[in-house]
Amino acid sequence: MRRLQPEDLLLVLGARPRAEVGAWLRDGLRDAVAAGRLEAGATLPSSRSAAAGLGVARGTVAAAVDELVGEGVLESRPRSGVVVADLDRRPRGTAPGPARPGAAAERPASVGAPDPALFPRAAWARAVRDAMRELPDAELGYPDPQGLLGLREALAAHLRTARAAPVEAEDVVVVSGVAQGLALLGEVLAGGLGGRRVVVEDPASPGVVGQLRGAGLEVVPVPVDGRGLRTDALPDAAAAVVTPAHQFPLGVVLAPDRRRELVAWARDGGRLLLEDDYDAELRYDRQPVGALRGLDPDHVALLGSVSKLLSPALRLGWVVAPAGVREALVDTKRRADLGCSVPEQAAFARLIADGAYARHLRRARLEYRRRRGVLLDAIARAAPHLPVEGVAAGLHLVVRLPDGDGEARAVSALRAAGIPAEPLSSTSAHPATWGVVVGAARVQGAPVPRVVEILRSAAEGAAGRV
Numbered sequence: 001m002r003r004l005q006p007e008d009l010l011l012v013l014g015a016r017p018r019a020e021v022g023a024w025l026r027d028g029l030r031d032a033v034a035a036g037r038l039e040a041g042a043t044l045p046s047s048r049s050a051a052a053g054l055g056v057a058r059g060t061v062a063a064a065v066d067e068l069v070g071e072g073v074l075e076s077r078p079r080s081g082v083v084v085a086d087l088d089r090r091p092r093g094t095a096p097g098p099a100r101p102g103a104a105a106e107r108p109a110s111v112g113a114p115d116p117a118l119f120p121r122a123a124w125a126r127a128v129r130d131a132m133r134e135l136p137d138a139e140l141g142y143p144d145p146q147g148l149l150g151l152r153e154a155l156a157a158h159l160r161t162a163r164a165a166p167v168e169a170e171d172v173v174v175v176s177g178v179a180q181g182l183a184l185l186g187e188v189l190a191g192g193l194g195g196r197r198v199v200v201e202d203p204a205s206p207g208v209v210g211q212l213r214g215a216g217l218e219v220v221p222v223p224v225d226g227r228g229l230r231t232d233a234l235p236d237a238a239a240a241v242v243t244p245a246h247q248f249p250l251g252v253v254l255a256p257d258r259r260r261e262l263v264a265w266a267r268d269g270g271r272l273l274l275e276d277d278y279d280a281e282l283r284y285d286r287q288p289v290g291a292l293r294g295l296d297p298d299h300v301a302l303l304g305s306v307s308k309l310l311s312p313a314l315r316l317g318w319v320v321a322p323a324g325v326r327e328a329l330v331d332t333k334r335r336a337d338l339g340c341s342v343p344e345q346a347a348f349a350r351l352i353a354d355g356a357y358a359r360h361l362r363r364a365r366l367e368y369r370r371r372r373g374v375l376l377d378a379i380a381r382a383a384p385h386l387p388v389e390g391v392a393a394g395l396h397l398v399v400r401l402p403d404g405d406g407e408a409r410a411v412s413a414l415r416a417a418g419i420p421a422e423p424l425s426s427t428s429a430h431p432a433t434w435g436v437v438v439g440a441a442r443v444q445g446a447p448v449p450r451v452v453e454i455l456r457s458a459a460e461g462a463a464g465r466v
């Protein structure tokens, strides 16, 4: 197979910028491989000659190559060096032909799911291999229902920086996603630690509401406006489930005075706040607002998972639990399923510890920010009056529509075009909440104008009939 020269790389990378040389090299190589401008199987020049030819430090080349090997874009082969991977051999899309019943392609993708093509397969595979090599035999019995200590330590360190919250390994309970965390905490509350009434935001994720009802709780919707949950409308209840960093689905951030009021409501009444931090690490215009838990660790349980950041297929999440509910939560987890898969937990701990998780998050953030920007630019050009809601964050966006007809048409046309979509009305207890929640993370390239056209015609068609 062909051995590439530094000049071949220069040809696909274009001129070297003055700053951010590492990103230029890494992103340029990734794009060139994805677009087929560097042929699969071709061998890269050595890092020494690439560095000399491109005029960059050797460490910069090594770091970019390392990252791309981790992503599966390049492959490191023992005797041949680093070669361009054959991305077509990666099972990334839908197999041709009719889907088998029950196959993933038959189930509609969630509006809040990340793009599976960005999953760092090679880095994950390496983390699993390394974790299994290091895992002592003693860890291959029934797990600690609170979670593998190594993962709890790695998560605590990550969350302290990423979410500006006080977190120690002993506070963390590993669960199989935010959904399970809510269900278990719901059981704890219903079992006597508080009571059965729980506030939810209106609108909210129907899945979340279902988890709470399933745990035997009575759900009390409280409206959300442009500054987040209406804290002036909080009723008496044992707890509240909130999405303060990025409200689901409306995408607003809870205003600072309301954050304080909410925490005071919890503290004064001995209540529990369940902070659903589902996508807080995906903020594109600034650092995410710190977790509510930072204001009062005794009254806030912080729930997160890898579902938006890596993949919901892993079913791996965490509850950073206040001391008052931790023991009951771990007991409930033990009764539910005896604990989460140890190899999976060990692999995730490895991914965090070796920096691959942070690299993936950086890359995912950049990519989703770019896609969101392209979609919003296209909307601004073709449909400038379309009411798109929410801050620059997350994997979905919401467009308000004036009536239920437009909502139904937009949802079915988007789904027919392969774009995840949900009616906004399905997220609200209020009868006239019309709109569409769009899985924006999946919208890129050719479908962009189609999505804009569907949204524009739903908004205008509906307006025309009013």
Ligand SMILES: Cc1ncc(COP(=O)(O)O)c(C=O)c1O
Pocket (backbone or CB within 6 Å): 110, 112, 176, 177, 178, 179, 180, 205, 207, 208, 243, 248, 276, 278, 304, 305, 306, 307, 312, 317
């Ligand atoms: C707002 C919100 N919270 C929680 C969840 C559940 O997440 P997990 O996959 O971690 O159970 C979802 C899933 O889509 C969600 O949208």
